[in-house]
Amino acid sequence: MSLRARILLAGGLSLALIAAAVAYVVVAGHRGSAPAVASAAVDASPGERLLFRSTTASSYGRVATVPRGNGSGPRTVAALDCDRVYAAASAAVCLRPDGPLATYQLAVLDGHLGIKDTYPLVGVPNRARVSPSGHVLAWTVFVTGDSYNGGRFSTRVGMLNTATGETVDTLETYAVTVSGRAYRSVDLNFWGVTFVDDTHFYATMSTSGRRYLISGDVTAQTVRTVAENVECPSLSPSGKKIAFKEAIGGDPGKGWRLTVLDLATMIRTHLAETRSVDDQAAWFDDATVMYAIRRSAKAADVWSVPADGSGAPSLLIPDAESPAALWN
Amino acid sequence: MYLASVERPATLDRTKATKIAANVLALGTVSLVTDVSSEMVSAILPLYLVVGLGLGPAVYGLVDGLYTGATALLRLAGGYIADKVQRRKLVAGLGYGISAVAKAGLLLAGGSPAGIGAAIVADRAGKGLRTAPRDAMITLSMPEEGLGRAFGVHRAMDSAGAFAGPLVAIGVLAASGQAFDAVFVVSGCVAAIGVLVLVLFVRDRPVRVPGKVVNLRQAAKLLERGKVRLLLFGAILLGLSAIGDGFVYLLLQRREDIAIGWFPLLAVGTSLVYLIMAVPLGALADRAGRTRVFLGGYAALLAVYLILATSWSGWGALVTVLLLYGVFYAATDGVLMAVAGPLLPPELRTTGLALIQTGQAVAYLVSSVLFGLAWQWWGAAGATRAAVAAATLTLAGSAVMFLRTRQTPAQAAA
Numbered sequence: 155m156s157l158r159a160r161i162l163l164a165g166g167l168s169l170a171l172i173a174a175a176v177a178y179v180v181v182a183g184h185r186g187s188a189p190a191v192a193s194a195a196v197d198a199s200p201g202e203r204l205l206f207r208s209t210t211a212s213s214y215g216r217v218a219t220v221p222r223g224n225g226s227g228p229r230t231v232a233a234l235d236c237d238r239v240y241a242a243a244s245a246a247v248c249l250r251p252d253g254p255l256a257t258y259q260l261a262v263l264d265g266h267l268g269i270k271d272t273y274p275l276v277g278v279p280n281r282a283r284v285s286p287s288g289h290v291l292a293w294t295v296f297v298t299g300d301s302y303n304g305g306r307f308s309t310r311v312g313m314l315n316t317a318t319g320e321t322v323d324t325l326e327t328y329a330v331t332v333s334g335r336a337y338r339s340v341d342l343n344f345w346g347v348t349f350v351d352d353t354h355f356y357a358t359m360s361t362s363g364r365r366y367l368i369s370g371d372v373t374a375q376t377v378r379t380v381a382e383n384v385e386c387p388s389l390s391p392s393g394k395k396i397a398f399k400e401a402i403g404g405d406p407g408k409g410w411r412l413t414v415l416d417l418a419t420m421i422r423t424h425l426a427e428t429r430s431v432d433d434q435a436a437w438f439d440d441a442t443v444m445y446a447i448r449r450s451a452k453a454a455d456v457w458s459v460p461a462d463g464s465g466a467p468s469l470l471i472p473d474a475e476s477p478a479a480l481w482n
Numbered sequence: 483m484y485l486a487s488v489e490r491p492a493t494l495d496r497t498k499a500t501k502i503a504a505n506v507l508a509l510g511t512v513s514l515v516t517d518v519s520s521e522m523v524s525a526i527l528p529l530y531l532v533v534g535l536g537l538g539p540a541v542y543g544l545v546d547g548l549y550t551g552a553t554a555l556l557r558l559a560g561g562y563i564a565d566k567v568q569r570r571k572l573v574a575g576l577g578y579g580i581s582a583v584a585k586a587g588l589l590l591a592g593g594s595p596a597g598i599g600a601a602i603v604a605d606r607a608g609k610g611l612r613t614a615p616r617d618a619m620i621t622l623s624m625p626e627e628g629l630g631r632a633f634g635v636h637r638a639m640d641s642a643g644a645f646a647g648p649l650v651a652i653g654v655l656a657a658s659g660q661a662f663d664a665v666f667v668v669s670g671c672v673a674a675i676g677v678l679v680l681v682l683f684v685r686d687r688p689v690r691v692p693g694k695v696v697n698l699r700q701a702a703k704l705l706e707r708g709k710v711r712l713l714l715f716g717a718i719l720l721g722l723s724a725i726g727d728g729f730v731y732l733l734l735q736r737r738e739d740i741a742i743g744w745f746p747l748l749a750v751g752t753s754l755v756y757l758i759m760a761v762p763l764g765a766l767a768d769r770a771g772r773t774r775v776f777l778g779g780y781a782a783l784l785a786v787y788l789i790l791a792t793s794w795s796g797w798g799a800l801v802t803v804l805l806l807y808g809v810f811y812a813a814t815d816g817v818l819m820a821v822a823g824p825l826l827p828p829e830l831r832t833t834g835l836a837l838i839q840t841g842q843a844v845a846y847l848v849s850s851v852l853f854g855l856a857w858q859w860w861g862a863a864g865a866t867r868a869a870v871a872a873a874t875l876t877l878a879g880s881a882v883m884f885l886r887t888r889q890t891p892a893q894a895a896a
Contacts, residue, residue, distance in 0.1 A: 171675055
């Protein structure tokens, strides 16, 4: 083939490929604009409602509520998109994309999901919690490039006290005690905060390939390990138990078993849910745990299961994730 | 030399020694286009896994480990097969093709972690497969005295693609309303253009030397050549002083207290210096001696560690470190291949280059793991001092080895 013929062939085929790529981008851009959902005034203040992120086609990503006893019933959908949402005591936190580019922000919401304030987040948001008083918000983001391990993820916890304006940017500077001894390492990762009160919390800490339940104190700037192989803890309304995901055989690659730890006896109870749960669970009431199970890339359901290991999982809210019980 | 299948002797015209062979520009274009494609995906992959699919970081870590092992073996096997059948272009094309198909695999994998893992491993396996045959084709396309610049031009084009990839990805995400699948489709189309350029414009000629066969015994005999052995061990020794980008940037970030959001810009700064310095340093290598420039690159790395070990901080220190770190890459990555090429017999050149690349890659891995442990035991300051000591020792040791690999013109012609 002559050079001229090759140049023509290469030019023609390249143009065709570029045209196909551009066409796909244009089509994908229009696909997203689904018919607008009727938005309603959603009540996120304490009451007999479940707050969650909807994953139905017509209201994908929107924050919504359903009545306590009727999870699959009609939902009230807000005009607010969040990737992760949580609420307590008339305060809500929403982690959401910030503009068309891949950056994120934390939105502080009031009891009617009105935006009071926003803060830029660095990293991909993953977990969110509000302290029982509604004053302190906590979140976890995945950060890439932060790890010395080349391209791997690290996680970062942040907290914001909306009453005092105090922030915690990272827990990596806290004094760490592992099994009663002072501990220092550079490979500390923290994620999945759950609050006891405005200054005390539980969370996950990983170091040297192990994942610990830690108990933290914001005032003293300390954390200490409580148990091993605990991820994404969630404190029960009574404060006596912690629901968490336990890596099967200690290896997160094998999936997670939803488990409850009794803080007084330190006894672990595997719950009746046998599917792998990769979520920070929430408490429906003191006897029931709820969590999201992903069906596909863009669809998930919220299930509930008794917290004492008995019974069987049941579907609580179809096409939903990131649940919060507003009556707790 | 068997030249019957050569359409046009690409080399050997000594008067045009300073001109870059068309084949090198074609290979550079392939690398540029392919790097746009692959960096588009790497830039958004973590985001896609976590936000798009809701997967945890464990999956990503698992894939990361798999890939290091898989590429090392494939690189050696690919290099040997390319020499055995004397079809470097075919093996390189296979590598580029696998990576292009892997983009479609990412699209088809949907939410399946196993499918995504397989697609990522395939993508990186393709990269492992193509590197050595591509570099061998560059060495076979240019007269020896222009190799430094040829690799400089190739690496500059390559890093330009790596620079543009993330920007294209951001543009596609913005234009498509955050549709990750659109990024994969565009990346696949761009990768296909790369394969097209390779197929239509890159030339490869079999280099069969009468009486020389390519088999595993001959390949193993490469190590019996004193200079090849010295170069390999020298490269591995120097590789042991490179602690890895992640650590260098992390040390910078901690001392300068840079917000994590700016972290990726450290890599962008280094790429930019690499992009600008690759050609001048390659040309300098041709004039002043490749081994000198190569060792100079590691001296720049030593200077980076020395700065990190002092208390000098602020913008001046930051810019100086990034400048030196970019120079380190520009003076070592392509230049090593330019040093190695002429030392290896043409019929076993791909195997030899694959061996040296694999040796260095393993050395990098070992040194970054050791640095991680040192950091844990002695803290950041202690580990940095250890890196200074290690870099000084390895630089001195390998300087002795390298200077013995230098060829006299008479040897090169023999």
